[in-house]
Amino acid sequence: MVSWLRANGKILFRGAALLLAGAAAGFGLGLFFAVPAGPGCQESDLTPVPDTGFASPAPEAAPASxxxxxxxxxxxxxxxxxxxxxxxxxxxxxDVLNAAGVKATFFVVATGYNEKYLPLIADAAAAGHQIALHSASHEYSDIYQSADAYWQDIELLKERISPYVNTASLHYLRFPGGSTNTVSRRYGGRGVMAELKQQCAEKGYAYVDWNVCAEDAVGGKPSAGTIYRNVVRETGKQTQCIVLMHDSATTRTTAEALPDIIQWYRDQGFTFCRVEQVLPAP
Ligand SMILES: [Zn+2]
Incomplete structure (x- = not known):
């Protein structure tokens, strides 16, 4: 079951069932295993049965501030x-988000290839969107070599984006491949994700997974209609959703699908939130 607990003004989330539902809908079909590894989040790297909710466990006593x-x-x-x-x-x-008055969350990269687009981070932040951390290189074989390698990559990311956003204010991150990815085992062993998740709390970060996958970064370049239907199907009966989409050179159709996705959630009575509004800060 999914439950929310309020304690000392903060909200604790217990959401394993939410993510399991998403996993059953999206990851159990075996559709992603032919996708070659490359830049971007690959759903094939996720374990079919994640062992956590879609975010870091809340700390026991976070200051209200x-x-x-x-x-x-x-x-x-x-x-x-x-x-x-x-x-x-x-x-x-x-353009779509701002025209609709919707605030979103961007988990950014700074691979070098996207260097000329980094100033857009400032535009997104100025428009009220949340900027969060994803990876500098997004190379699984590098960042998951060890916990130290992962945190070095995060520090490099912060350095590269620091001209465009106050990096001291960034407390949310998303692991490439998600917190239950299995690809990291190839490079850092079976314990590396557990180690990283524990270190997140120690370093003041909350990690964020998802329970709705738009499947927009799979092979075959899905159409806007397909992406829309994926989101609707994976949302199902869920009422608290974190939707994974991509913002990359190859996911133009995601932007095309966005107006319909936003309208659908509005029609279903959802309120749009940034992650920091619904998940506790570390
Ligand atoms: Zn990614």
Whole structure:
């Protein structure tokens, strides 16, 4: 079961069932195993049965001041999240979001290839979107060599994006491949993700997974209609959704699908939130 607990003004989330539902819908079909590894989040790297909710466990006693807002969390909420940007697709994504008055969360990279798009981070932040950490290189074979290698990559990311956002204010991250990825075992052994998840709390980060996957970064370049239907199907009966989408050179159709996705969630009575509004700060 999914449950929310309120304690000392903060919200604790117990959401394993949410992610299991998403996994059953999206990861159990065996559709992703032919996708070659490459830049971007590959769903084939996720284990079919994740062992956690879609975010870090909440700390037992977070100071109230660490909460970004004291606004009540709505009953039905959805966080649109975009991985792997900024990219040449970012302006199209921002145009749709801003026209709709929707705030989203961007888990950014700084691979070098996307260097010329990094100033768009400042545009996104200025428009009220949340900037969060994803990876500098996004190379699984490098970042998952060891816990130290992972944190070095995060530090490099922060250094590269520091001209565009106050990196001291960034407390949310998303592991490439998600927190239950299995690809990391090839490079850092079976314990590396557990070690990293524990270190997140020690270093002041909350990690964020997802329970709705748009499947927009799979092979075959899905159409906007397919991406829309994926989101609707994976949302199912869920009322608290973190939607994984991508913001990359190859996911232009995600931006095309976005107006319909936003309208659908509105029609279902969802409120759009940034991740920091619904998941506790570390
Ligand atoms: Zn990614």
């Amino acid at each position: 660490s909460l970004p807002q004291e606004e009540p969390v709505p009953e039905k909420w959805v966080c649109l999240t975009f991985d792997d940007g900024p990219s040449k697709t970012t302006p199209a994504v921002l």
